[in-house]
Amino acid sequence: MTVTPATHSADILIVDDMPDNIRFLSSLLIEQGYRVRKAINGKMALTAIQTIQPDLILLDINLPDMNGYEVCESLKQDEQTQSIPIIFLSALNEALDKVKAFQVGGVDYITKPFQLEEILVRVKHHLMLKTLQNQLQHQNQELQTTLGELRKTQAQLLQKQKMLSLGQLASGMAHEINNSVGFISSNLKPAKQYIQDLLELIELYQQEYPYPSDTIQAFMEEINLDFLEEDVNQLIGSMQTGTERIQAVILALRIFSRLNESEIKSVDIHEGIKSVLVLLQSRLYPENKPPIRVVETYNKLPLVTCYASQINQVIFNLLNNAIDAIEAARDRLQAASEAPTIWITTTWENPDLVTIKIQDNGIGIPETMQSRLFDPFFTTKAVGKGTGLSLLTSYQIIVEKHQGQLICVSAPHQGAEFKIELPLKLTTT
Ligand SMILES: Nc1ncnc2c1ncn2[C@@H]1O[C@H](COP(=O)(O)OP(=O)(O)OP(=O)(O)O)[C@@H](O)[C@H]1O
Ligand SMILES: [Mg+2]
Incomplete structure (x- = not known):
């Protein structure tokens, strides 16, 4: 991956109450191809930043209204502006101030009198860091989106696979059951007829031979012929209802999956x-x-x-x-x-x-x-x-x-x- 930070067209805000400093810094930076805006106090700086966010801020510590630390703190509290790199400018070079500059969120510190080369190197370095950070953030976001898409695709695939195998299973089962139920339901009608015929035959026998032998008499009592005659029709009836129900479920399964x-x-x-x-x-x-x-x-x-x-x-x-x-x-x-x-x-x-x-x-x-x-x-x-x-x-x-x-x-x-x-x-x- 190549990093090509737009450092040369970067927008830099200089905040300093000394016109000489502003003039010096801005001509130096403009010469290098940067776009420069200026503010002479903290309030102006905040307004300028809210209007258009700069890519980097050079911020003097000693300002007339709010000092540089306060400006910096206020920017760090705002989600919109907290990631803008701030380099402090100051004539005060005591250790305590430097520490404070970092504590409030500054990324660097340049002391006056300014060294030309030093300023340019530091500005370029921090703009490069900021660009890299932006790219990382952007890539991170892209990764999150891709991850979300991936999870959705995985879910879709899983569900598709489940439905496909379920559908195939259902269609296979429906086919098998349908065939078998077909035998039963198509045989039920003749079976009912045969039973009716046999029962009529028995009745005929009873009419023609009203005095059966003892063995026949005993068997008739054992099987409870009268009850059997009555029950067999109900039995066939419920077998018919059963097969009709199975056929209805199979039909529903077919409508449901509409596989054919x-x-x-x-x-x-x-x-x-x-x-x-x-x-x-x-x-x-x-x-x-x-x-x-x-x-x-x-x-x-x-x-x-x-x-x-x-x-x-x-x-x-x-x-x-x-x-x-x-x-x-x-x-x-x-x-x-x-x-x-x-x-x-x-x-x-x-x-x-x-x-x-x-x-x-x-x-x-x-x-x-x-x-x-x-x-x-x-x-x-x-x-x-x-x-x-x-x-x-x-x-x-x-x-x-x-x-x-x-x-x-x-x-x-x-x-x-x-x-x-x-x-x-x-x-x-
Ligand atoms: N009618 C409902 N009443 C209450 N909660 C519901 C209802 N429908 C869905 N939910 C909620 O939404 C969640 C997600 O539903 P979804 O059908 O996607 O998954 P699931 O039922 O948990 O699992 P499966 O993928 O096996 O159906 C459920 O776990 C449940 O908490
Ligand atoms: Mg569910």
């Missing part, structure tokens, strides 16, 4: 929400706890052109967070006899966008935490329970990918509300 469809699609947002709710059934109806009520208020929405599976992913993330927040507030809700509830509301008020609101009466989010919600890896959940990536991913999907909005409104103990504003048409960049 092109990425950008015009979709019915409500269909996506419903598929997510099916997949979250076990969390909404937990064992040994009151179920979580879901209040769905769906207004008429147009089809939305979007990355459908990603929008479903966002709804899934927000609902999962809402359930987590409700689980963490179970005791409070029970004490207040309040039903654990999630409200999902969709609206189409602005012609160009639809709104999806997901609200819960869980633990809520303290105001101090709200600005950090979308930071990579920000989580309040126990290790292994939360990765702190879902909201960041959701934000990236809604705001960066779809040019929409994802807004959080919450107060502690009053639940949280996340609002998605999704443009009807995706503008690809």
